[in-house]
Amino acid sequence: MNLRSRFEKLAAPVRIHVLFRERKYRLGETVEMAVEIVTRDRLRIRKTRATLVCEPQGQPTRDLRFAPEDGPWTGQSYAHSQLAFSEDETLRAGGAQSYSVDLQIENKPPAGGFEDARWRVVLVVETVDHRTYYVQRGIRLIPTWKEEADLRR
Numbered sequence: 812m813n814l815r816s817r818f819e820k821l822a823a824p825v826r827i828h829v830l831f832r833e834r835k836y837r838l839g840e841t842v843e844m845a846v847e848i849v850t851r852d853r854l855r856i857r858k859t860r861a862t863l864v865c866e867p868q869g870q871p872t873r874d875l876r877f878a879p880e881d882g883p884w885t886g887q888s889y890a891h892s893q894l895a896f897s898e899d900e901t902l903r904a905g906g907a908q909s910y911s912v913d914l915q916i917e918n919k920p921p922a923g924g925f926e927d928a929r930w931r932v933v934l935v936v937e938t939v940d941h942r943t944y945y946v947q948r949g950i951r952l953i954p955t956w957k958e959e960a961d962l963r964r
Contacts, residue, residue, distance in 0.1 A: 821951075824852055826850075829847075829948060831844040835951045836916060838952070840915075840917060841914065842913070842916065842950065844861065844913075845912075846861070848902065849907045854902040855900075856936060858895055859910075860893060860895045860939070861933070861934050863891045863950070864933055865896075867921075867928055868929055892917045896912045904961060914932070928952070930944050932947065932949075934946050
């Protein structure tokens with residue numbers, strides 16, 4: 812990360828930090844996350860959500876700040892699993908708010924199959940003045956035992 816991007820990150824009005832265990836997840840499991848929202852100025856939150864996004868390899872990446880909440884999305888990316896975890900909240904200037912978020916991975920296989928899918932967890936903060944802040948991290952999903960058997964056929 813160069814000096815300019817570090818400065819921009821530190822000077823950002825809202826920073827979102829997310830921690831979750833880096834391991835391989837399966838359908839039906841829960842991703843337990845620690846989320847922290849740090850704000851420079853007073854922040855009036857309309858809604859926050861965590862979304863597991865599935866994107867088939869080789870498809871164009873979408874700007875997820877403006878993606879609709881309901882999948883499937885255009886451009887092949889879609890919301891596989893989703894959880895709203897805070898609504899109508901105000902954070903004070905210079906404050907931080909922590910959340911424990913348990914995102915349940917839905918028990919449905921990806922539309923294009925596991926072989927070509929890329930997965931991301933996206934956390935989005937929407938404010939009452941129509942600003943959107945987000946952070947995304949890659950996550951590894953593997954087939955359940957039944958899907959593994961189907962892949963071998």
